Amino acid sequence: MSYTSTILSLIQQHPIYTLFVSFLSFLFIPYLLDQHHLLTIPGPFLAKFSDLWLTYISVQGHRSETVHSLHEKYGPVVRIAPNHVSIATPDALQTIYAHGNGALKSNFYDAFVSIQRGLFNTRDRNEHSRKRKLVSHIFSQKSVLEFEPHIRMYVGQLLEEWEKIFEAGLKGGKGEEGEGWVGRDGRVWMDVLPWCNYLAFDIIGDLAFGAPFGMIKAGKDTAPIPASGPSADLTDSKNQVQVTHIPAVKILNGRGEYSMSMGCLPPSYRPYFKRIPWFAAGAADVKSLAGIAIMAVRRRLQAQASGSLAIRNTDLLEKLQNGKDDNGNPMGRDELTAEALTLLIAGSDTTSNSTCAILYFLAKTPRAQKALHEELDRAVPDPTNGEGLPVTVEDVKADKLPYLDACINEGLRIHSTSALGLPRIVPEGGMTVEGISFVEGTVLSVPSYTIHRDTEVWGEDAEEFRPERWLDLDSEKRDLVNKTFNPFSVGPRACVGRNLAFLELQIIVASLVRRWEFVLEDGVEQELKTSEGFLRKPLGCRVGIRRRD
Template identity: 30%
Template sequence: MILERLLNISPTTLLIIPPVGILIYGFLQYLLDPLRSVPGPFLARFSRLWYFLEIYKGSFEETNIGLHRRYGPIVRIAPHEYSIDDVNAARTIYGHGNAFVKAPWYQAWMPPDVNKASLFSDLNPHRHGLQRRKFSSLYSMSALIGYEPFVNNCTSLLCHRFNEIAQAGKTVNLQHWLQCYAFDVIGEITFANRFGFLDMGEDKEGVFGAIDERGIYSTFVGIFPWIHAILYPLLPKTGGHGYVFNYTLRQIEERQKSLKDPRNAGREGPPDIMTKILLAHEADPNKMTKIDLITMCQSNIGAGSDTTAITLSSILYHLLKYPRTYQVLRNEIDTAAKEGTVSDPVTFKEAQDLPYLQAVIKEALRMHSATGLPMQRVVPPTGTTIAGHFIPAGSSVGINAWVAHRNTSIYGPDAEQWRPERWLEFEQQGRGAEVEKYALAFGMGSRTCIGKNISLLEMSKLVPQLVRKFDFQLDEELEKEGLKSCNRWFVKQMNFEGKVFARGEEKDG
């Protein structure tokens, strides 16, 4: 009888049943939710679709800031998922030894085989800790000295390209050139071999676009992580992303042959990361596996280029938008050069003694962080209390760096404005360490970006060279419309167009 009735259901009824069921399920979730009092967009109470659509718009960092201005320190952005803006909560969520593991969103950034997870995507804190210890010495401050020649090579080449652009009087996409620079630097540091993007400023293999596409995939699929296992096998294995993988394999193979060639015995050059990992692999293949080698080299390329290029673009854009700060920085560098306290090119150690340069870098990281979504973590079995609310186990909580960096209680009432001097004031007030605890551009705690020091190395060395050698002029359309970015986890500048002039050369207008 029941089967007969089911067979007699009309097609219209069959179409209505699924959405009605979803609505009922969402309403039940709302009724049973112990945190019904936490504010947020109405639709975010019932479905993750609201979050998906808001990210799709491409400016979630701005949306997220607006949500906290409207609702306060804790905001619901999806069922059982909350965005936080609370200094004490940052230590609770991201502090060393805390049991807040990365949320399922990160699964979409790795293959379904967890043994191939990168340091960024690995959800298992124990495995992550073991892996991080394997590689941490390669990214330490002491290791940076060995990487400086690689950065110098690419800095010199970018300056050469900028001189050519200046002579041609062309308007160019400055973000693109800075990404070419960051990509070639990480190629040198990782493989002792540039990719060659700085030769012509061209990406013939479509590598930039392929990395962007993979980031788009992971950003959206991570919102519904169960789909990842179904879709991952369908992802293309060729094209730009395949080029990076195959390039990595070729570099490893060539380096293995080179190390075994007796004619190369005794030859020494700057130590690149791949050689260091490869030697560790050959010394103990069980401890440092071939998968470790491939995954780490690929991670350097995929993450190291975008994050650094975005921050370099932030530095240069804000210096040009606020020319007074450009001149203050130039005066600091010129004075140091006259006094003989900086070289040409500036060394990383010398750059640390340029206080305004360091303030500019920190302010650029604050104003335009490379990542623009909340860094979600899963609340442990004990639950936790955040901003006066008890959050039950299994909920997801996270802080967006863009939200944290607009917190007026930390950064002052002018937190929305570009003002590098604030960092010098923090130091004078003895608040430097306090403020750094809510500076989340590189993450926080045990999951702080392992490549942070390399990124700071590139910024600290390139920016003084550009400021001392060149003037720039923003494109008129950019001046009128303002900078536009697209947020797909990385908040990438889209219209950073301008002209380059050799220093002292007369500008247009």
């Protein structure tokens, strides 16, 4: 009997062989056909055959660090999925995400759609252009300056709450269960991460919807959603629905982990994976997070319709309502809500994570914190006799506080909140990157985490927090740094709110550091532990604070 006949006989007699052979064929035939000509690209063995490898890595919460270690092992070009290549060079960043190159977002972004497609997750080029025209005007320099008093208001609230905690701590007090602060040795020791979250959510609540979530004053992670679900009607003032409160920060984190991991899977796999408990919990977080935007928008529209608008009318939602596309059409209600959700997510998680990381690095690097204290004392003297009011937009202009901007940039570089490579599809005609020709349909990405640690750009001390690396750059070095630094992405899909985000960080960091001294606790592990969903987030940052009198 021939070898082939033997195999066929086994398959007929033992169905398990059929499944096994089918499974091997499912994996190996696409690999051997090499439709995208990636056989020569190095990478993990399993990643070459199945998207499940990258999905597994993503679920673990350390995707960027894992991909970074692969680049250290294999070089600047690494295959991380059957049809996904990670390229970690500054030139690749400028090529893959460039204006006019025809590259579109991959189906990774479909996993981030909840209400309907928004500016972030729409993949159609024309639809994105329409949305960007509707949204980008709200982040003009004039609009951003209008928001400054509201940013300062909530920074002021945070300073007030910390003053209360500090005074209680000096008297030997400690926080109630769940608050976790304690006074000791002339300092108050506490986790600043929750407070960074409260601050960011209250600011974006005010800027986006005209009213805060009230997290700072409550000292609690809480936001309202319709108790009866997203379909409840809030437009009729006589038919108010019951409201329930959810832990918005926790749910936002769950949503990011779910969507990023789900996005790694082929679309045909996703309905089945939603049945797995971990993914099912993430899908529930997606719905709950959408409920926050639905509630906020409906309350806002209800107040407008009833004439009882108790919130200001210069917020982002008002500006979105006033926007018109090229045909003179405003956004519909679902689209308005979807864009409001995008603003909520983009304006909260990124700011809170970055603020926490910067405070951690300053606490870990006393030399840098001292230099920033000296700059702030010199350039922004406190006119309030020690009351510690927030700084103003005039105070934080770059020519007055260059070291502040250097500290923020260095924190954004090392922590890299948006760290993973954002996937793009090679367009018709192909694309050449790093001397390699990639065919149409190949997925490429550039990991910010890795290029932010490129020693040829940042030096051999790239892992260290050293703000001075941003100062006194010659023109050639400045061009290289600018080409590599990627906290807000680049090209036509870059973050539209980057000016607002940076202004928030300037006011927050300057105000907190001018008022407080931050130290890490002796004998406690000094590394900032993180977990990555779509964004890399700190898991906590316990520091000692002392008022600078």
